[in-house]
Amino acid sequence: MSTPISPRALELLEDMRDNFEQGLVPLSVYNDPELSEVELDRVFNRNWVFLAHESEIPEPGDYVLRTIGEDPWIVVRDESGTIRVLLDSCRHRGAQVCRADKGNASHFRCPYHGWTYKNSGDLAGVPHRVESYRELDLKQWGLVRAPHVDTHRGLVFACLAADAPELSDYLGGIAWYLDVHLALTEFEVLGDPHRWVVGANWKIGAENFAGDSYHTESVHRSVVEVSLFPSILLKHGVAAQGKRHISGLGGHAANLNHDVGAPEEAQFWGYPSEVTEQFDAEGMDPDQYELAKWSKLSTGTVFPNLSYLCSAFVDAPGRPAGTVLMLRQWQPRGPAAMELWSWILVPKGASDEYKERVARVATASFSPSGNFEEDDTAIWSTIARTAGSRYARSRNLKLNYQMGMPGMAEIERDENWRGPGVALMSDLEDGGQRTVQRRWIEEMLRP
Amino acid sequence: MNDVPLQWEARQHAMDFLHLEADLLDRRRLPEWLELLHADLDYRIPVRTTRERSATTTFSAAAFHMIEDRSTCQARVDRFASEFAWAEDPPSRTRRFVSNVQALYADDARDTIDVRSNLLVFRARGEDAAIHLSGERQDVLSRGPQGWQLRSRTVLLDHTSLPTLNLAIFL
Ligand code: FES
Ligand SMILES: [Fe+2]
Numbered sequence: 001m002s003t004p005i006s007p008r009a010l011e012l013l014e015d016m017r018d019n020f021e022q023g024l025v026p027l028s029v030y031n032d033p034e035l036s037e038v039e040l041d042r043v044f045n046r047n048w049v050f051l052a053h054e055s056e057i058p059e060p061g062d063y064v065l066r067t068i069g070e071d072p073w074i075v076v077r078d079e080s081g082t083i084r085v086l087l088d089s090c091r092h093r094g095a096q097v098c099r100a101d102k103g104n105a106s107h108f109r110c111p112y113h114g115w116t117y118k119n120s121g122d123l124a125g126v127p128h129r130v131e132s133y134r135e136l137d138l139k140q141w142g143l144v145r146a147p148h149v150d151t152h153r154g155l156v157f158a159c160l161a162a163d164a165p166e167l168s169d170y171l172g173g174i175a176w177y178l179d180v181h182l183a184l185t186e187f188e189v190l191g192d193p194h195r196w197v198v199g200a201n202w203k204i205g206a207e208n209f210a211g212d213s214y215h216t217e218s219v220h221r222s223v224v225e226v227s228l229f230p231s232i233l234l235k236h237g238v239a240a241q242g243k244r245h246i247s248g249l250g251g252h253a254a255n256l257n258h259d260v261g262a263p264e265e266a267q268f269w270g271y272p273s274e275v276t277e278q279f280d281a282e283g284m285d286p287d288q289y290e291l292a293k294w295s296k297l298s299t300g301t302v303f304p305n306l307s308y309l310c311s312a313f314v315d316a317p318g319r320p321a322g323t324v325l326m327l328r329q330w331q332p333r334g335p336a337a338m339e340l341w342s343w344i345l346v347p348k349g350a351s352d353e354y355k356e357r358v359a360r361v362a363t364a365s366f367s368p369s370g371n372f373e374e375d376d377t378a379i380w381s382t383i384a385r386t387a388g389s390r391y392a393r394s395r396n397l398k399l400n401y402q403m404g405m406p407g408m409a410e411i412e413r414d415e416n417w418r419g420p421g422v423a424l425m426s427d428l429e430d431g432g433q434r435t436v437q438r439r440w441i442e443e444m445l446r447p
Numbered sequence: 448m449n450d451v452p453l454q455w456e457a458r459q460h461a462m463d464f465l466h467l468e469a470d471l472l473d474r475r476r477l478p479e480w481l482e483l484l485h486a487d488l489d490y491r492i493p494v495r496t497t498r499e500r501s502a503t504t505t506f507s508a509a510a511f512h513m514i515e516d517r518s519t520c521q522a523r524v525d526r527f528a529s530e531f532a533w534a535e536d537p538p539s540r541t542r543r544f545v546s547n548v549q550a551l552y553a554d555d556a557r558d559t560i561d562v563r564s565n566l567l568v569f570r571a572r573g574e575d576a577a578i579h580l581s582g583e584r585q586d587v588l589s590r591g592p593q594g595w596q597l598r599s600r601t602v603l604l605d606h607t608s609l610p611t612l613n614l615a616i617f618l
Binding site: 099100101103192193194195196197198200218219221222223226228315317319344363364367368369370371373378379382 | 492494496497498499502507508509510511512513514515516518519521522523525526529530531532533534535573574575576607608609610611612613614615
């Protein structure tokens with residue numbers, strides 16, 4: 001699946017690659033129409049891309065309409081319980097056969113001429129077939145299926161490349177960090193995902209969750225000021241004892257804040273005992289369980305555009321906290337816009353009261369109206385404007401991603417770290433973000 | 448309660464309330480707006496999805512763009528007052544258009560009004576392209592010593608994916 005790329009775009013990418021190890025990144029990659037065309041093909045249409053959580057489609061026939069890059073794909077559980085990912089395009093003239101965001105259907109019937117597909121994608125019926133389509137081979141004209149679909153702990157992914165690595169190989173070490181959350185108990189999506197459109201490039205979000213701890217003290221200061229979040233979790237420096245930035249995971253990255261203390265001080269991101277009682281150490285190795293036990297805040301990015309966040313928040317000062325595990329996807333919508341999709345995950349066995357508290361604190365912190373989120377997107381949208389400037393493009397203006405690099409700081413590697421990847425004992429460095437970028441350059445330069 | 452003069456009176460109270468409220472919000476007089484909120488306020492903006500016509504509802508029962516009470520509205524207003532609340536610095540320029548107001552007294556003492564109205568919010572922010580948010584409000588107003596207050600509000604947006612970088616404004 002080779003895709004064309006203009007000489008100008010190629011030159012920009014090669015220059016980025018050549019200067020990359022010095023921590024220099026061209027500003028214009030955050031708003032470039034040519035690159036954003038190329039990345040739909042080279043990044044989104046051939047890497048494993050997140051689509052849904054299994055709890056969104058528990059029953060046969062349940063479906064949700066999602067996108068890979070900007071293309072519409074139906075994610076459906078067929079009658080046999082198998083999850084299928086089907087291009088939402090009738091094989092006859094291309095009309096969309098699914099017009100709802102979600103629902104339950106045994107068949108998808110195209111409104112244009114009435115071709116009917118089973119929820120497995122197989123073509124089941126063609127009007128006037130006997131009179132006019134006698135030789136039509138139904139088997140050849142089913143909805144196009146994503147060639148590779150797989151799940152990891154409830155997360156549904158698809159890969160459109162003909163030759164895809166196994167999902168487990170693709171995820172590699174980041175699966176270990178995902179499982180520190182997802183293997184503790186069974187999670188489900190709370191309601192429906194939030195969706196909103198922000199005038200910023202999707203990579204800004206992916207990088208931010210991969211390890212931009214540096215922004216929190218400045219951008220999120222107001223939230224601490226009004227006592228909606230403990231300041232200790234946003235402070236760097238000495239207070240950053242238990243902070244780790246994990247890179248070396250092949251394009252994925254994680255950011256952890258944990259604090260090993262006395263046994264009765266177990267943290268579990270602030271989950272209340274009614275939830276932690278249901279946690280099961282059986283599903284994970286002891287090192288993962290130990291990490292979960294002392295964790296206060298985690299974020300991470302799975303290349304290309306899935307991120308996660310877990311921490312406890314409140315929606316008003318003095319209220320009991322609720323712990324939010326959020327899945328976040330940065331969907332490209334052209335070079336200077338993305339659609340944010342955001343799922344709140346709750347432990348399936350938690351009480352309805354606790355789930356409602358989580359809905360409240362998650363909405364108040366990370367959602368379109370989130371007291372945290374509002375400030376991030378307000379800043380990100382200004383990046384697209386400067387990145388699209390003629391000046392940035394014509395001079396190949398570079399941004400500084402050198403934080404914590406050799407010469408800038410002596411950051412120790414945690415030699416006792418039990419998880420995969422390289423664990424740096426500081427959250428004041430850009431390694432996670434460079435990891436995402438490095439993988440992005442590789443994908444973009446791979447014909 | 449189909450008494451026409453009473454309906455007329457209820458609608459007049461409702462329109463006065465909604466127009467005053469829109470004015471305070473558009474002028475960003477948020478502390479004064481807070482005084483219009485009942486101590487037991489229940490305020491929700493459910494997430495909407497596109498569904499087939501046969502679906503019983505298109506609104507989520509569990510996911511919200513905002514799910515608030517008096518204290519969380521206070522917390523938001525306090526945050527906006529911080530000099531580090533970048534979401535509204537520079538502030539949005541908003542204009543709320545409230546129309547199609549239908550109102551009925553919900554009790555014999557005429558202390559509670561059920562109101563339905565349409566809301567169109569124009570929002571311009573910095574140099575960003577201006578956006579519109581459109582929806583229906585279902586409000587309950589209740590009369591107390593300080594006059595009418597908002598007891599509950601559900602905003603039923605017409606959008607599935609919100610066309611806005613954030614919801615740093617009240618609807
Ligand atoms: S386009 Fe679908 S049946 Fe003709
Ligand atoms: Fe942030």
